[in-house]
């Protein structure tokens with residue numbers, strides 16, 4: 001089976017390519033990248049006026065299966081990923097049961113093989129049941145194929161336990177995905193602490209809730225040598241700590257989610273619970289600092305923290321509603337509209353942050369279109385304008401604060417291992 005992608009603007013930071021090239025895929029492998037290829041093919045995709053980029057990788061996704069299938073399943077979540085242009089996703093372990101043993105990792109891998117249209121790399125929990133008391137069997141989960149460990153949704157507050165987990169992570173070459181939230185400082189906070197929280201009469205979450213744990217985790221990463229990845233950073237303080245840590249050659253990276261570089265707490269009216277997530281939308285000062293961090297490449301990764309919740313879990317007061325928003329199907333358009341088109345980052349930086357850098361961090365041979373690679377490819381029409389409509393999402397959940405937002409940039413094709421798993425204009 002041969003597929004030829006013609007006339008697209010190939011952006012492949014790994015090989016320093018940015019220009020009009022054709023790509024020939026044969027039996028799931030990229031066999032040729034060149035100008036005006038004339039090879040015979042079973043399928044020809046015309047990518048004129050589009051970007052052809054290495055399949056996007058989202059290293060922070062919640063699929064909710066097993067246990068919360070009313071929010072999302074492996075099947076619907078993977079379809080949502082494909083529609084968003086992602087060919088590989090890392091899945092968080094805060095399911096029910098929590099992914100804390102090799103048996104559950106094996107179950108996930110089997111289920112993914114059967115139901116998923118994209119590559120899934122599971123993340124195991126740090127403690128059993130994410131209860132923060134006893135370590136999960138990290139070594140056995142490593143053998144079963146996890147890419148990292150995380151207590152996402154919570155922080156392991158016991159520093160001694162966490163340090164031990166980091167030592168294991170180092171031993172098994174796993175990434176520690178850190179959710180930085182000090183439990184003793186957060187109280188009953190539901191949104192950023194500041195004027196808006198005061199005027200709405202809602203309990204605030206101060207920046208130090210995040211910064212204190214960011215600092216602790218960086219120090220423990222330095223001590224243990226573990227690879228630390230800071231999830232969903234939202235504060236100027238985290239950014240400052242990250243920058244210093246990198247200058248000190250500590251093995252740390254960070255991701256940012258589109259909502260944290262686009263929206264501030266001023267977008268919150270107290271009624272629309274789709275603006276409630278953890279960490280919360282911060283001040284304009286934080287948002288501006290984080291955009292600069294993206295521009296300067298201190299923040300190397302954009303992830304979605306796709307956190308689907310059922311309508312009923314959001315259709316309540318701001319205090320009561322679940323934390324989290326969906327993100328897989330809006331990330332490309334939001335990044336193009338808010339960062340690329342506004343001159344904060346170049347298209348090349350966008351592809352680095354959404355494909356090459358996550359691949360490098362995970363240590364996987366993806367994130368490139370170089371000849372010989374597995375054909376995970378995303379095609380994006382960067383000029384195509386539309387209004388985000390949550391009712392069009394493939395995800396089971398619709399909890400997005402970006403409903404009705406005018407954006408530019410549409411994923412037109414998602415190709416996984418040479419197979420077109422999503423095409424915009426018709427069902428496959």
Ligand SMILES: NC(=O)N[C@@H](CC(=O)O)C(=O)O
Nearest residue numbers: 062152153277278307323324
């Ligand atoms: N981000 C969120 O607000 N929620 C996430 C948990 C998390 O990522 O911490 C969830 O699982 O719903």
Ligand SMILES: [Zn+2]
Nearest residue numbers: 152153179231
């Ligand atoms: Zn988290």
Ligand SMILES: [Zn+2]
Nearest residue numbers: 092152153305
């Ligand atoms: Zn998360």
